[in-house]
Amino acid sequence: xxxxxxxxxxxxxxxxxxxxxxxxxxxxxxxxxxxxxxxxxxxxxxxxxxxxxxxxxxxxxxxxxxxxxxxxxxxxxxxxxxxxxxxxxxxxxxxxxxxxxxxxxxxxxxxxxxxxxxxxxxxxxxxxxxxxxxxxxxxxxxxxxxxxxxxxxxxxxxxxxxxxxxxxxxxxxxxxxxxxxxxxxxxxxxxxxxxxxxxxxxxxxxxxxxxxxxxxxxxxxxxxxxxxxxxxxxxxxx
Numbered sequence: 001x002x003x004x005x006x007x008x009x010x011x012x013x014x015x016x017x018x019x020x021x022x023x024x025x026x027x028x029x030x031x032x033x034x035x036x037x038x039x040x041x042x043x044x045x046x047x048x049x050x051x052x053x054x055x056x057x058x059x060x061x062x063x064x065x066x067x068x069x070x071x072x073x074x075x076x077x078x079x080x081x082x083x084x085x086x087x088x089x090x091x092x093x094x095x096x097x098x099x100x101x102x103x104x105x106x107x108x109x110x111x112x113x114x115x116x117x118x119x120x121x122x123x124x125x126x127x128x129x130x131x132x133x134x135x136x137x138x139x140x141x142x143x144x145x146x147x148x149x150x151x152x153x154x155x156x157x158x159x160x161x162x163x164x165x166x167x168x169x170x171x172x173x174x175x176x177x178x179x180x181x182x183x184x185x186x187x188x189x190x191x192x193x194x195x196x197x198x199x200x201x202x203x204x205x206x207x208x209x210x211x212x213x214x215x216x217x218x219x220x221x222x223x224x225x226x227x228x229x230x231x232x233x234x235x236x237x238x
Contacts, residue, residue, distance in 0.1 A: 035064040036223050037084040039075045042169060043145075043188045044088035044211050048103055052231040059230065063223055072144035079216055085224050086231075090144040091210035101213040101232060106186035108202040108209065113179040116198060123203040126156040133163040133181035141167050145209065149184060152207050173197060 036056070040049040053065055070078055075087035079098065093100050110129070112118045118128070139146060153160050163181055166172045169192075172183050177196035186209040190199060213231050215224055 034221075034223055035066060036086070036227055037066045037068065038227070039068045039070040039078055039084040039087035039089075041070065041072055041075070041089055041144075043090065043106070043186050043209065044103075045069070046188050046192055048188070048211060048231070048234075049088050051234055052227070055234065056227055056230045060223070060226060071141050075214070079214060082216075085219060085221070086213060086215045086227055088211060088213055090148065091212035093212055093214055097217055098214050099217055099228075101228060102210060103213055103231065104188065104211045105208040106188050106211070108207045109185050109187060109190055110182055110200045110202060111173070111176050111185055111193070111197045112182045112200070113176055114196070114198055115179065116182065118182070118200050119198045121200055124200045125203050126153055126158050126207065129153070129160070129182070130158050132161065134160045135164045135166065135172055135175045135181040135183045136160075136162055137169075137172060138165040138167050148209060152204075155206075156204070 038049065038053065049067075053067070057063075057065060068078075068084060070084070070087070072089040075084065075089045076093070076095075078084045079087055088103070091100065091102060110118060110124045118124055121128075136142065136146060136149070149160065164175055166175060169185075169189060173194060173196070175181065176183050177194070184202070185193075188211070193199065213228060215228065
C-alpha cells in the first residue's frame with residue numbers, strides 16, 4: 001500500500017475545491033445557476049409573469065426565482081438600488097439607465113353593477129363616464145395606473161369623479177358589485193372577474209395600459225438576458 005502524505009492530501013482537496021469553484025463560476029456566468037429576482041405588479045400577475053417564470057424554470061431549473069410584488073414606482077427604486085433584477089411595471093418608462101421591453105398594451109374595460117345603464121350598451125365611450133361615481137385603487141398601491149387614467153380621460157375632457165378607493169382588486173370588485181360605483185380595469189384582469197359585475201370595453205383606440213419589462217443597462221448577467229428572452233418570446237396568451 002502506498003502511503004499518501006498529508007501535504008499531498010491537502011493539495012488534492014485544495015485543487016478539488018478550486019475546480020468546483022471554477023465550475024460554479026462558469027455556470028453562473030453562463031446563466032445556468034444562481035438566482036433571479038423578479039418584481040411584478042397586479043396587471044402582470046395573471047399571465048405575463050407566471051407564464052414567463054414557468055418557462056424560465058423549465059429551461060433553467062438550477063436557477064432560483066425569487067418573486068416580489070412591488071408597485072410600479074417602488075420597482076423603479078428597487079431596480080436602481082439593485083434589489084431586484086427585472087421588473088414588470090406599468091409603462092411607458094423611458095430612462096437612460098434602463099432597458100425597457102413592451103410586453104402588452106391592454107385595452108381598458110368598464111366594470112359596472114348588474115343594474116347599471118351601461119348594461120344596455122355594447123361598448124362605452126370615455127365621455128359616457130362623466131357623471132358616474134368611480135371606484136379606483138388607492139394612490140399608495142395604484143398611483144402609476146391612476147396617473148395614466150388621469151392623462152387619458154383629461155385628454156378627452158372627462159374629469160373622473162373618484163368617490164371610493166381600495167387597495168386591492170378583490171375589494172374594488174366587491175364595491176362595484178354592491179352598486180357603489182364603477183371601476184376601470186385593463187384586459188389582463190378581466191378573466192379573473194366573478195359573475196357579479198358587468199363588463200364593457202372602452203371604445204377609444206388610445207385607452208390602453210402598457211405592461212413593460214425593465215432591467216438596468218449595467219446588469220450584464222447572462223441569467224437576466226435569458227429571462228428577458230423568455231419573456232419576449234412567450235407564445236401568444238389568451
